[in-house]
Amino acid sequence: xxxxxxxxxxxxxxxxxxxxxxxxxxxxxxxxxxxxxxxxxxxxxxxxxxxxxxxxxxxxxxxxxxxxxxxxxxxxxxxxxxxxxxxxxxxxxxxxxxxxxxxxxxxxxxxxxxxxxxxxxxxxxxxxxxxxxxxxxxxxxxxxxxxxxxxxxxxxxxxxxxxxxxxxxxxxxxxxxxxxxxxxxxxxxxxxxxxxxxxxxxxxxxxxxxxxxxxxxxxxxxxxxxxxxxxxxxxxxxxxxxxxxxxxxxxxxxxxxxxxxxxxxxxxxxxxxxxxxxxxxxxxxxxxxxxxxxxxxxxxxxxxxxxxxxxxxxxxxxxxxxxxxxxxxxxxxxxxxxxxxxxxxxxxxxxxxxxxxxxxxxxxxxxxxxxxxxxxxxxxxxxxxxxxxxxxxxxxxxxxxxxxx
Numbered sequence: 014x015x016x017x018x019x020x021x022x023x024x025x026x027x028x029x030x031x032x033x034x035x036x037x038x039x040x041x042x043x044x045x046x047x048x049x050x051x052x053x054x055x056x057x058x059x060x061x062x063x064x065x066x067x068x069x070x071x072x073x074x075x076x077x078x079x080x081x082x083x084x085x086x087x088x089x090x091x092x093x094x095x096x097x098x099x100x101x102x103x104x105x106x107x108x109x110x111x112x113x114x115x116x117x118x119x120x121x122x123x124x125x126x127x128x129x130x131x132x133x134x135x136x137x138x139x140x141x142x143x144x145x146x147x148x149x150x151x152x153x154x155x156x157x158x159x160x161x162x163x164x165x166x167x168x169x170x171x172x173x174x175x176x177x178x179x180x181x182x183x184x185x186x187x188x189x190x191x192x193x194x195x196x197x198x199x200x201x202x203x204x205x206x207x208x209x210x211x212x213x214x215x216x217x218x219x220x221x222x223x224x225x226x227x228x229x230x231x232x233x234x235x236x237x238x239x240x241x242x243x244x245x246x247x248x249x250x251x252x253x254x255x256x257x258x259x260x261x262x263x264x265x266x267x268x269x270x271x272x273x274x275x276x277x278x279x280x281x282x283x284x285x286x287x288x289x290x291x292x293x294x295x296x297x298x299x300x301x302x303x304x305x306x307x308x309x310x311x312x313x314x315x316x317x318x319x320x321x322x323x324x325x326x327x328x329x330x331x332x333x334x335x336x337x338x339x340x341x342x343x344x345x346x347x348x349x350x351x352x353x354x355x356x357x358x359x360x361x362x363x364x365x366x367x368x369x370x371x372x373x374x375x376x377x378x379x380x381x382x383x384x385x386x387x388x389x390x391x392x393x394x395x396x397x398x399x400x401x402x403x404x405x406x407x408x409x410x411x412x413x414x415x416x417x418x
Contacts, residue, residue, distance in 0.1 A: 026134075027127045034123030035116060042112040050104050133160055133167040137174055144178075155182055199241050207234045259408055260298050262305070262326045262336050263289035269305045270324065283313045283340075285322045292326040292334035295408040296385040304381045305336065307374040308401055312340035316398070332407035333387075342398035350391040350399075354379045378403070 024032070140158050157178060160171035213219065214227030266289050294301075305324075312322040320341035327335050354375050375391075378401075382389045387405035394400060 027124070027131050030127040030131075031120055031123045034127070035120035038119040038123075039112065039116045042116065046105070046108045046112060049108065050101060053104050054101055133171060136160065137171055141174070195245070200238075203234060203238055203241065207231065207238075210234065257295040258298060259293065259295055260301055262292035262294060262301070262334050262405075265298070265302050265305050266324055266326055266336070269302060269309060282319045283316045283322055284320075285309065285313065285324065288323070288325045290325075290327045292328050292336065293408045294334035294385070294405040296405065300381045300384065304378050304403070307378050308336075308338040308403075311374045312338050312342075312399070312401075316340050316342045320398075328407060329404070334405045334407050336403040336405075337400065339394070339400040340398045341394075341396070344397045345393040345399055347393055350393060353391060375401075 137158055137160075140156060144156060155178075157175045158171045159175065160168055210227050210230045214224050214231070219227075266287055270285060270287050309322065309324060316322065322338065322340045325335075325337045327337075329335050379389055382403055382405070385405050387403060389401065389403045392400040392402070
């Protein structure tokens with residue numbers, strides 16, 4: 014979705030500054046031209062009056078007209094009026110031409126000046142885009158603008174941006190350290206708890222009650238371990254990708270669906286079918302494998318007894334890699350689809366439950382897809398069940414030339 018929303022295209026800030034600069038210059042020039050025309054007109058009217066008065070008061074023998082040439086007052090007024098009109102027209106036409114020429118030069122100068130003044134903003138924008146569009150944006154927060162020059166509003170903006178990047182960098186570092194420490198601190202007691210329960214259950218002479226209690230505790234521990242793994246994977250996905258590798262989603266699906274497709278899934282007897290065409294992309298193979306595994310396990314878990322799950326991969330007309338997982342299952346209201354991506358959200362609006370799932374499956378899927386620059390959509394089938402469609406940016410196969418030797 015475009016960040017600009019429904020707003021149409023707009024002129025750049027540089028273009029708008031240029032237009033404003035040129036418009037102000039043209040308006041000021043037009044005002045000066047109008048004042049000049051009014052002053053010239055007033056001056057010419059005064060000169061015409063003086064000429065007329067002088068003609069009226071001049072004696073016949075003192076007339077400036079050559080002997081034998083007769084001129085009347087009306088003819089003189091007409092000649093003066095024509096000369097005045099030509100002079101005013103010349104002022105307007107030549108002044109307007111000069112105004113257009115100088116206005117074009119002012120617009121060109123304003124464009125250059127606006128570009129020079131906005132160059133620091135372009136640097137800030139380029140840095141922000143480079144960090145935001147990087148696959149590992151969280152690891153590029155160490156970049157700084159480091160703008161030199163006089164202390165003005167733009168320099169203060171650049172320094173503020175650098176300070177914000179520094180705080181974000183510290184926050185991401187703290188998050189990474191927390192995830193690493195939590196992974197160690199939380200796994201250790203769970204592993205110890207599992208070992209103690211297994212020892213107690215397998216101890217010779219353990220009663221049936223102790224064994225049943227031990228099995229229940231092991232189930233709870235296994236669920237807590239799955240929940241911890243899901244939380245850590247979700248945190249890792251939201252941090253972005255450190256590196257990318259070529260991956261074919263068809264190979265990932267075939268690896269996840271082992272035993273082969275068509276074999277009944279345990280417990281519910283759900284049949285899993287696959288139709289895998291080439292769907293090349295690039296990313297983290299482990300995260301993409303977890304994405305496929307979560308979708309398949311989700312489709313099997315939220316299904317009907319003896320239902321089905323259909324997994325397909327392909328490349329669409331735009332070259333994107335498409336993964337689609339559809340299943341039979343209970344009907345899902347369209348209003349409930351958006352909430353399924355929220356952590357710990359299950360069908361029916363429950364945020365907690367005693368089921369085998371941790372409620373993080375689709376949240377992890379969405380985080381992994383976002384880290385790979387793709388999108389994921391949910392659609393409810395009219396017969397019941399869901400269709401989950403994942404689209405990831407496509408990647409061309411690398412052709413390795415044969416060894417000539």
